[in-house]
């Protein structure tokens with residue numbers, strides 16, 4: 591399994607507070623069959639991204655991991671003005687293993703009105719945004735046509751494994767299942783923060799996808815697509831979503847971007 595969204599590095603954000611907790615998470619991931627981890631500390635107003643400290647902790651975790659699991663750098667990147675400014679001059683600092691894919695998280699209450707322009711500019715600069723956990727974002731759930739448009743322009747959607755397993759409530763589970771049926775999901779990741787409420791590991795979600803959609807889809811979402819993101823290759827599995835299945839049963843219109 592290849593896990594591209596994982597708050598592994600200790601003492602940097604709302605992930606593990608100590609090295610011991612981080613090591614517990616690492617062991618849990620290895621036990622679940624994880625072969626690759628992207629360490630993705632937040633870069634937002636609450637948790638600033640500290641490149642030197644990140645590099646230091648990354649090296650420490652790699653030492654503990656040995657050759658059991660490959661750990662590469664990444665970031666849970668908030669689309670703020672300041673972050674985007676810094677990204678322009680430091681692409682490798684934030685993208686996955688410096689190879690171009692960028693995990694992008696949106697605020698719950700607003701989507702920047704010029705988001706398409708921003709995505710376009712990022713892509714021109716060789717950066718491919720990966721939209722993280724849209725199934726847990728109320729605005730994005732109401733505007734799935736945006737998600738499909740971004741995906742059709744090459745921006746994959748990453749859903750949290752726990753959503754499909756019901757750990758974020760019935761609504762997130764129902765949405766994740768519907769999107770899975772409609773081929774709207776491109777990558778599953780743990781977004782692990784600890785070993786209890788938000789644990790590492792993709793084994794259970796892999797099994798669930800096998801039950802719902804079969805082995806080929808499970809491999810695409812948990813192994814092949816995330817591995818391509820780590821290696822900076824185009825994702826091998828980006829099907830057109832089935833609009834009829836993907837549409838929410840009752841969509842409310844709302845004026846939402848101000």
Ligand SMILES: [Fe+2]
Nearest residue numbers: 595597666781
């Ligand atoms: Fe995250």
